[in-house]
Amino acid sequence: MPPTTQPTQPTTPDARPRTSSLRGVLAERASAEAAVGEKLDELWEEEPGLIGFITTVNHKRIGRRYLVTASFFFLLAGVNALIMRAQLGSPDNKLVDPELYNQLFSLHGTAMIFFFATPMNSGFGNFVVPLMIGTRDMAFPRLNALSYWIFLFSGLFMFSSLPLGLAPDGGWFAYVPLTGDKYLPGLNLDFYTLGLLFLAVSSTVGAINLIVTIIKMRAPGMSLNRMPLFVWAILTQSFMLVFALPPLDTANAMLFMDRRFHTRFFVPSDGGDAILWQHLFWLFGHPDVYIIVLPAMGMISSVIPTFSGRPILAYPFVVLATIATGIISFGVWVHHMFAVGLSDVSLSFFAAATLTISLPAGIQMFAWLGTLWRGRIVLSTAMLYAVGFLVAFTLGGVTGVMFAVVPFDQQVTDSYFVVAHFHYVLFGGAVLPILAGLFYWWPKITGRMTNARAGLWSFGLVFGGFNLTFFPMHIAGLLGMPRRIYTYQPGLGWTVWNVLSTVGAFVLAAGLLLTLGLFVHSLVRGERAPDDPWGANTLEWATGSPPKDYNFPVIPTVHSGNPLWDGRTLPSMVEHRHDPGRTLTEEHKTLRTSELDSRVEAVMTMPEETALPLLVAVLLTSMFVALLVSAYVAAGIIAGFMAVAVTWWLWHRPEVEPG
Amino acid sequence: MTTVTTPAGRESQREPAGLPEAPVGHTTGWWAMVLFICTESATFAAALASYFYLRFIGSGPWPPVADSRPSLLVPSVGTAVLVLGCVPMGIAVRAARRPGRLLAWVSLVVTMLTGVAFVVLQIVDYRGEWPDSTLSKDAYGSLFYSITGLHGLHVAVGVLMVAVLVASTSLRRIGGGEAGPVRIVAMYWYFLAVLALAVYGTVYISPYL
Numbered sequence: 119m120p121p122t123t124q125p126t127q128p129t130t131p132d133a134r135p136r137t138s139s140l141r142g143v144l145a146e147r148a149s150a151e152a153a154v155g156e157k158l159d160e161l162w163e164e165e166p167g168l169i170g171f172i173t174t175v176n177h178k179r180i181g182r183r184y185l186v187t188a189s190f191f192f193l194l195a196g197v198n199a200l201i202m203r204a205q206l207g208s209p210d211n212k213l214v215d216p217e218l219y220n221q222l223f224s225l226h227g228t229a230m231i232f233f234f235a236t237p238m239n240s241g242f243g244n245f246v247v248p249l250m251i252g253t254r255d256m257a258f259p260r261l262n263a264l265s266y267w268i269f270l271f272s273g274l275f276m277f278s279s280l281p282l283g284l285a286p287d288g289g290w291f292a293y294v295p296l297t298g299d300k301y302l303p304g305l306n307l308d309f310y311t312l313g314l315l316f317l318a319v320s321s322t323v324g325a326i327n328l329i330v331t332i333i334k335m336r337a338p339g340m341s342l343n344r345m346p347l348f349v350w351a352i353l354t355q356s357f358m359l360v361f362a363l364p365p366l367d368t369a370n371a372m373l374f375m376d377r378r379f380h381t382r383f384f385v386p387s388d389g390g391d392a393i394l395w396q397h398l399f400w401l402f403g404h405p406d407v408y409i410i411v412l413p414a415m416g417m418i419s420s421v422i423p424t425f426s427g428r429p430i431l432a433y434p435f436v437v438l439a440t441i442a443t444g445i446i447s448f449g450v451w452v453h454h455m456f457a458v459g460l461s462d463v464s465l466s467f468f469a470a471a472t473l474t475i476s477l478p479a480g481i482q483m484f485a486w487l488g489t490l491w492r493g494r495i496v497l498s499t500a501m502l503y504a505v506g507f508l509v510a511f512t513l514g515g516v517t518g519v520m521f522a523v524v525p526f527d528q529q530v531t532d533s534y535f536v537v538a539h540f541h542y543v544l545f546g547g548a549v550l551p552i553l554a555g556l557f558y559w560w561p562k563i564t565g566r567m568t569n570a571r572a573g574l575w576s577f578g579l580v581f582g583g584f585n586l587t588f589f590p591m592h593i594a595g596l597l598g599m600p601r602r603i604y605t606y607q608p609g610l611g612w613t614v615w616n617v618l619s620t621v622g623a624f625v626l627a628a629g630l631l632l633t634l635g636l637f638v639h640s641l642v643r644g645e646r647a648p649d650d651p652w653g654a655n656t657l658e659w660a661t662g663s664p665p666k667d668y669n670f671p672v673i674p675t676v677h678s679g680n681p682l683w684d685g686r687t688l689p690s691m692v693e694h695r696h697d698p699g700r701t702l703t704e705e706h707k708t709l710r711t712s713e714l715d716s717r718v719e720a721v722m723t724m725p726e727e728t729a730l731p732l733l734v735a736v737l738l739t740s741m742f743v744a745l746l747v748s749a750y751v752a753a754g755i756i757a758g759f760m761a762v763a764v765t766w767w768l769w770h771r772p773e774v775e776p777g
Numbered sequence: 778m779t780t781v782t783t784p785a786g787r788e789s790q791r792e793p794a795g796l797p798e799a800p801v802g803h804t805t806g807w808w809a810m811v812l813f814i815c816t817e818s819a820t821f822a823a824a825l826a827s828y829f830y831l832r833f834i835g836s837g838p839w840p841p842v843a844d845s846r847p848s849l850l851v852p853s854v855g856t857a858v859l860v861l862g863c864v865p866m867g868i869a870v871r872a873a874r875r876p877g878r879l880l881a882w883v884s885l886v887v888t889m890l891t892g893v894a895f896v897v898l899q900i901v902d903y904r905g906e907w908p909d910s911t912l913s914k915d916a917y918g919s920l921f922y923s924i925t926g927l928h929g930l931h932v933a934v935g936v937l938m939v940a941v942l943v944a945s946t947s948l949r950r951i952g953g954g955e956a957g958p959v960r961i962v963a964m965y966w967y968f969l970a971v972l973a974l975a976v977y978g979t980v981y982i983s984p985y986l
């Protein structure tokens with residue numbers, strides 16, 4: 119049978135074919151589903167109800183959970199921020215006392231960085247990556263469930279400290295000696311060290327899973343030079359996690375032992391050294407900025423081509439810039455320590471290294487601008503947020519380059535100028551793109567469209583509120599306002615900037631609430647989404663909205679870097695619809711392909727749903743709780759149980775015991 | 778982690794759609810182990826870098842006057858045993874690829890015993906060192922015990938992995954041509970040996986230099 123539809127005009131990469139796709143179901147997918155959909159449905163369907171809820175290993179459900187859970191932690195950390203802003207709204211305010219204020223900013227910073235921004239990206243990675251590369255699940259579905267559960271439990275572990283009045287109170291980077299047991303006794307900092315070690319298990323496992331998925335599971339034909347930029351970004355970010363988390367873990371383990379077992383790592387009088395903490399922390403901390411921002415940039419690289427109707431400009435350069443950013447970011451950590459008193463040589467070296475990192479960022483920026491310049495722009499809500507990102511990130515980048523100038527940095531260090539800078543980078547560089555990504559992929563994730571007019575309001579309020587909150591902080595900082603103070607006296611010239619900032623924070627909160635309402639409305643009342651509502655270029659839009667459990671009825675052959683626009687990739691699903699090597703209908707299976715050029719290597723059997731990941735995560739949680747309350751023997755015993763559970767897990771590999 | 782045979786009854790074989798006759802290339806499990814080893818290496822790199830950092834940031838003698846240099850006999854034997862354990866592991870990998878499971882089984886058991894011996898020797902070494910330098914006396918002691926202890930813990934995990942392989946071979950689940958899991962664990966085992974040398978060089982030898 120011939121393919122049911124063939125785009126009529128010959129398609130060059132410069133022209134986006136306007137097919138029926140923008141309305142209902144893609145004709146090619148319909149034909150593929152008709153051939154094998156029913157069989158696959160049976161194979162890939164998961165247990166319904168509660169059992170299914172706790173045993174699922176489906177990357178789309180797990181990805182959605184990541185997104186919901188990380189948003190929930192964003193909400194909690196955001197409430198912390200609002201309380202801080204309310205406190206700083208007027209001089210000599212007594213809304214919160216200094217102890218609580220310390221806990222609020224420490225927990226806010228820690229939670230936003232570790233429990234919101236990074237896992238939010240993992241959520242997108244989880245949901246979108248397997249779809250974008252044309253496979254049926256992650257490489258290790260059960261590990262995927264494990265990393266989600268650990269993320270959830272470690273977040274609850276961390277946040278439970280606040281109602282107990284024991285939230286971390288040494289700042290998000292927890293410098294010793296302040297954070298040693300001498301100055302901050304109590305469980306506050308133990309929640310910090312243990313909570314981060316706990317979360318690191320999830321992040322490491324999740325990163326390895328994403329890397330293996332990306333290098334071994336791409337649809338045939340999707341050689342590395344055809345891989346979407348978002349996938350490149352997630353790949354780079356995951357590699358960064360693999361190498362950046364260990365120094366942080368080492369530091370946290372040392373701090374924990376210093377506090378509990380009186381080791382002497384950070385105690386100068388006994389041969390330890392306080393600056394060691396700073397080196398280890400920032401060896402993680404600077405790469406972490408890009409761990410957060412690179413995937414966000416990848417989202418922008420997905421949104422801009424779609425709504426400009428043309429492929430990204432200078433694709434190879436953007437890929438190289440992404441990788442270069444990842445590598446260089448490991449060599450600049452000392453710029454966080456310019457005020458510590460290190461030698462001039464090392465200051466100059468790291469200042470120069472820091473300046474170079476603006477080059478790859480510049481390359482990406484020009485690629486986006488060029489794409490916009492040459493394109494036919496559609497100002498959807500996602501696109502508005504993407505453009506908002508370009509503006510905010512440029513501003514954050516400019517102040518960032520200013521810090522590379524050592525004397526300037528030493529002048530403004532620990533002032534509100536720094537707070538302004540990193541919120542431009544983190545809110546502007548991560549939250550705005552994440553919102554762009556949410557609006558962009560929402561129809562794919564939920565099967566519903568969002569209201570465009572409400573989207574305009576959402577963007578207006580969030581973007582306006584964001585600038586009103588954080589721009590005045592630059593000025594307050596230059597006027598000498600230090601960060602991390604719970605109040606200030608009138609007459610210092612800071613009041614007006616703080617009032618503006620507080621008003622902005624509430625406008626921002628209103629905008630975010632409106633956005634939440636908009637999403638809820640879409641879920642309940644939204645128009646049904648077609649397969650490919652935006653006329654996009656990447657494979658995830660060749661699946662249903664929301665995608666079927668098996669994602670692709672027929673695994674396509676990818677012919678270009680813009681598979682939905684090349685006029686050949688989609689028809690390949692029709693061509694192969696009777697090819698068992700592509701439909702894989704006898705069992706729970708997907709393809710394994712080669713690392714560089716995606717040649718088919720084997721058929722992989724995928725595991726069925728199981729509650730083992732939840733069990734292991736619960737055991738790990740109880741182990742960390744035991745460590746927290748100094749029940750070390752109990753912790754050891756639980757570790758033993760965990761070893762048994764993990765052995766059991768590895769024993770029941772799907773290759774050995776199919777079905 | 779190898780996979781099933783090629784599905785039969787393929788009708789159409791266009792373009793690169795076809796499957797290779799037998800599975801080729803590295804499996805996902807192999808890659809996961811490579812990446813796990815990467816992140817573990819980074820952890821040990823951070824720990825060993827901290828060792829040298831703390832040694833050279835202070836100006837006093839190393840080890841500090843209150844401690845004596847580590848004794849070398851027991852740890853040298855332990856490290857040698859662990860490194861030599863790579864030989865039976867290598868034999869096990871080759872044997873698992875061939876029919877018959879006996880050789881694989883025996884060499885896995887020998888490998889496991891080398892790991893157990895290492896851990897036991899480490900405990901013996903600790904008993905010799907303890908009163909002289911303790912975990913909480915100074916940074917030197919903290920580094921000594923935490924770095925060697927971290928490595929010992931890793932070896933214990935490695936022993937557990939090999940034990941599972943022994944059990945799987947006994948139950949005829951692996952071996953006799955099915956070598957995937959053995960290869961993957963072997964990689965980790967070799968990594969443990971490399972780590973042993975790095976830790977040995979840092980913690981035991983470098984104080985003499």
Ligand code: HEM
Binds near residue numbers: 226289545626
């Ligand atoms: C939702 C809107 C947000 C508001 C209103 C806000 C507000 C604030 C305020 C008032 C501070 C405390 C400044 C001080 O006393 O020194 C702060 C600190 C901080 N914020 Fe935010 N923030 C927001 C979002 C974010 C996001 C999205 C991130 C990261 C992804 C983030 C990361 C941080 C960090 C790392 C700190 C430093 C904590 C510390 O000093 O230890 N914030 N923020």
Ligand SMILES: [Cu+2]
Binds near residue numbers: 451
């Ligand atoms: Cu930095």
